Amino acid sequence: MSEPLKVAIAGLGNVGVGVVKILQQHRELIADRTGREIAITAVSARSRNSNRGVDLSNYTWVDNAADLAQMDDVDIVVEAIGGEDGIALELAQNALKNSKSFVTANKAMVAHHGALLADLAQDNNVALRFEAAVAGGIPIIKAIGEGLAANQLSLVYGIMNGTTNYMLSQMEATGKSYDEILEETDALGYLEADPALDLDGIDAAHKLAILSSVAFGTKTDFDNVYIEGIRAIETVDIAYGKELGYRIKLLGITKYENGTLSQRVHPVMIDRELPIARVMDGFNALVVDGDYIDRTFYQGRGAGEGPTASAIVADIIDIARGHNGAAFFKPSHKLVDAQSVTINERQGAYYVRLHVEDHAGVIADITTSLKDANVSVETMLQKGTERDGTVYVIMTTHETRETAMKDALNRINELSSVIENPLSIRIEKL
Ligand code: HSE
Secondary structure: OEEEEEEEEEOOOHHHHHHHHHHHHOHHHHHHHHOEEEEEEEEEOOOOOOOOOOOOOOOEEOOOHHHHHHOOOOOEEEEOOOOOOHHHHHHHHHHHHOOOEEEEOOHHHHHHHHHHHHHHHHHOOOOEEOHHHOOOOOOHHHHHHHHOOOOOEEEEEEEOOHHHHHHHHHHHHHOOOHHHHHHHHHHOOOOOOOOHHHHOOHHHHHHHHHHHHHHHOEOOOHHHOEEOOOOOOOHHHHHHHHHOOEEEEEEEEEEEEOOEEEEEEEEEEEEOOOHHHHOOOOEEEEEEEEOOOEEEEEEEEOOOHHHHHHHHHHHHHHHHOOOOOOOOOOOHHHOEOOEEOOHHHOEEEEEEEEEEEOOOOHHHHHHHHHHHOOOOEEEEEEEOOOOOOEEEEEEEEOOEEHHHHHHHHHHHHOOOOEOOOOEEEEEOOO
C-alpha cells in the first residue's frame, strides 16, 4: 500500500466528530477500497476540553485552525467550521496556496467564493471538494459531475433544505400553525444557528448556487439567486393547496438555456402526485434533467452528522484515489459568467390568498384589479365568514407574467376591503 494520506480536521462539532468516527470505525474498509490508509494527523477546535465521545489522543491538537494550512504532515485540510468568510475562508485560501487539498461542508463559503477557491486549487494543482455542502447524504455533486458528465444539463431542482421541508410537512400533518411548528422545530435543534438561513431560503440558495456551477459550468453567482422563504406560509395555504391538488414545497430551481441562467428559491405549489411532492419531513430530494438521460431523481438525508460526514469522507477517499480533477468539473478559467434571468421573466400560474372584509362588491373590486392587470383567474374559492366579518378568498390564475401578477397584487392591496397583504405562491409544472 502507498503512503497514508494525512488529514487535518478543523472544527469538531457534530460534523467534524462524525468524520473522525467514520475514519476510525471504517479504517480497514476504506483502506481496502482506496488502496491507501487514511490517517488523521491533526485536529483543531475552539475548546480542547469538551468530551466529544471520540478518542483524539493520537492526533496533534492545534489551537488555531489557521495553522493547519502550514503543517508538514497534512495532505488534506477538512473544514467543518462554517461561515461565509472569516477563519474558514482564510483556512481554505492558505491551505490551497500551500498545496494542500481542501474538503469542506461550507455551503455559504463555496456559494460566495467558489470561483476564487477553484482558481486557487487549480493553480496549486490540488483538489477542492464540497460534496457535503449540498444535500449531505445525496452524492449529487458526483452524480452530476461524473455520472451525468456525458449530458448537456438544462434543469436542476429540488428540496435543498431539510428543516423547512420538515416544518411544512409538520404543518400539514398536524394542522398546527407556522409559529407552533417553528417553536417545536427549534426545540428539536433543527434550525441553523441563524434561523433566517433556513426560514428565508438562504441556505437553499447557497446550495442552488453551487449546483448551478456544477451542472452548467457557470461561475457561482449567489447574488443573482432570487430568494423567498417560508415565513408567510400558513396552515390554511397548505389545506387550500391540498383541495386544489397541490402540495407546498420550498424548492430551489436552476435552469440554463442559451447562455442565460435562472436561479430561484421560493415556495411552490406542485402536483401532489409528483415524486418530489411526496418527499416529506427532513429529507432532501433533487431532480436533474439532461439531454441523454431525460430525468433523474435523488432522495436522501440532507443534514446531520452521519450524512454530512459521509459526504466529507467520500471526498477524502476520492482524493486518496488520486482524483484531482477540477472542483466544478471544468478548468476554472472556463467557468462562464452567465447572463442572469430575473424572477420578473417568470411566466406561470399563481395561487393567491386574500383576507378581505365580507361585504357586497369586494369580489367585484378584486376581479376589476385582476382585469386591469391583465391577469386571468382560473379558480376562486371563498371560505365562510369568520366571526369578525372577514373571509379568505383563494384564487388560482391562468399562466401570466410575474410582472402582471405583481401589478395585480399591488392593485388589490390598495383596496380598502383588503385586510392584510395578499400572499401569492407560484404554481410550478415540473
Ligand atoms: N439547515 C440545513 C437544512 C442543514 O436544514 O437542510 C443542512 O445543510
